[in-house]
């Protein structure tokens with residue numbers, strides 16, 4: 001099938017590449033000329049495990065191409081996937097300017113039937129706005145051409161995006177006309193050979209499903225973070241509580257890990273946008289408001305532990321920081337809890353020696369040149385001259401460190417662990433003070 005993907009970020013590039021991998025002819029459009037140049041020169045603008053090899057393979061096979069030319073891109077695909085950003089507006093609602101601009105471009109240049117598939121995360125009612133934008137552009141040039149608008153929200157996780165796309169739990173398709181549904185069935189047939197994964201529904205329900213999924217997952221995390229803080233006060237161990245409740249299949253083990261708060265480009269903005277959508281509909285989403293407030297508070301949890309142990313004035317002190325990305329296996333720094341901790345430590349006069357296997361470059365771009373932030377080449381190098389170690393992202397390479405060596409390198413032998421990576425007895429046996437989340 002001929003497919004155009006508009007927006008070549010995390011979702012667009014992964015979707016386009018995976019769709020090419022199953023034999024489609026995919027043209028990816030982005031307005032960011034640097035991104036497209038990088039891709040056309042064989043590079044890849046993001047870190048996502050497995051993606052680079054897959055891009056190369058499909059480019060070599062002639063099934064995957066990249067362009068900045070809108071007209072060519074619109075002419076190419078019967079299916080026009082919109083995968084552009086929907087960042088939060090000042091009031092928390094989703095900013096739809098990129099989605100509407102992409103839709104207008106389709107309306108402006110289409111010469112035959114198109115199915116416009118919305119893959120971006122968008123509030124209920126957006127498909128109607130996309131429909132109006134395309135219709136206005138067609139009317140402006142006196143064209144009468146059929147088109148359909150479909151909602152097909154994406155559920156991939158960064159760091160596991162290729163696998164998530166290739167082996168989806170479910171594929172949600174919101175559509176109101178049978179012609180579009182048939183094309184979507186044909187498109188996704190290779191992804192559901194073992195069992196039916198396609199869930200077809202009306203457009204509004206599909207749009208809401210995406211927010212409901214992210215809001216539910218964020219709720220579980222905030223719930224566990226609050227319970228972790230309580231467990232600590234009561235002398236209970238949240239890791240045992242987690243195992244105790246996760247074994248109930250009605251609860252399950254996924255997304256029950258307490259930490260330094262959820263970050264990333266999705267949960268924070270999508271929780272806010274759903275709260276905003278509800279407000280506009282005259283309803284308060286009280287649970288979600290609390291989820292967001294609890295998450296904001298949780299981002300300060302390591303800073304509080306640091307204050308309790310080392311005092312409020314940190315001038316002259318240096319902190320080793322393990323992990324910068326908002327989660328492992330990505331270089332994405334959007335809404336990363338590490339940024340909140342770094343700002344707090346800098347404001348209190350401290351210096352930072354940070355290590356992240358892939359996100360240091362992106363962190364440096366966001367934080368700018370700062371003589372008080374040093375980016376170390378290895379986790380152990382980050383400890384040199386540091387007073388204490390704070391762990392923010394659970395990269396695999398942090399899981400089994402040489403605690404004796406950590407103790408020897410730190411000025412004060414203290415670890416503040418925002419991800420509960422260790423059995424507390426292990427670092428303590430090596431003579432380190434160890435402060436996890438929700439356990440003594």
Ligand SMILES: NC(=O)c1ccc[n+]([C@@H]2O[C@H](COP(=O)([O-])OP(=O)(O)OC[C@H]3O[C@@H](n4cnc5c(N)ncnc54)[C@H](O)[C@@H]3O)[C@@H](O)[C@H]2O)c1
Nearest residue numbers: 007008009010011030031032084085086098102120121154
């Ligand atoms: N990142 C994720 O893990 C994830 C997962 C599921 C859903 N989503 C949703 O998917 C959407 C995209 O997210 P992302 O993380 O891929 O964003 P991103 O910022 O990585 O990429 C968006 C791309 O769209 C391009 N763009 C903007 N306007 C354009 C236009 N008119 N024409 C062509 N290109 C244009 C930008 O230059 C950018 O490269 C968002 O709505 C997000 O909420 C993201």
Ligand SMILES: O=c1ccn([C@@H]2O[C@H](COP(=O)(O)OP(=O)(O)O[C@H]3O[C@H](CO)[C@@H](O)[C@H](O)[C@H]3O)[C@@H](O)[C@H]2O)c(=O)[nH]1
Nearest residue numbers: 154155156157158221255256257259262263264266326327
């Ligand atoms: O038990 C957990 C699980 C996650 N997190 C945090 O939650 C955030 C989000 O993690 P994750 O969901 O793994 O990453 P994303 O790539 O943001 O993916 C989410 O957001 C995407 C964009 O909407 C959706 O497509 C995915 O289904 C949804 O999981 C990160 O800061 C994690 O550290 C926790 O604190 N505890």
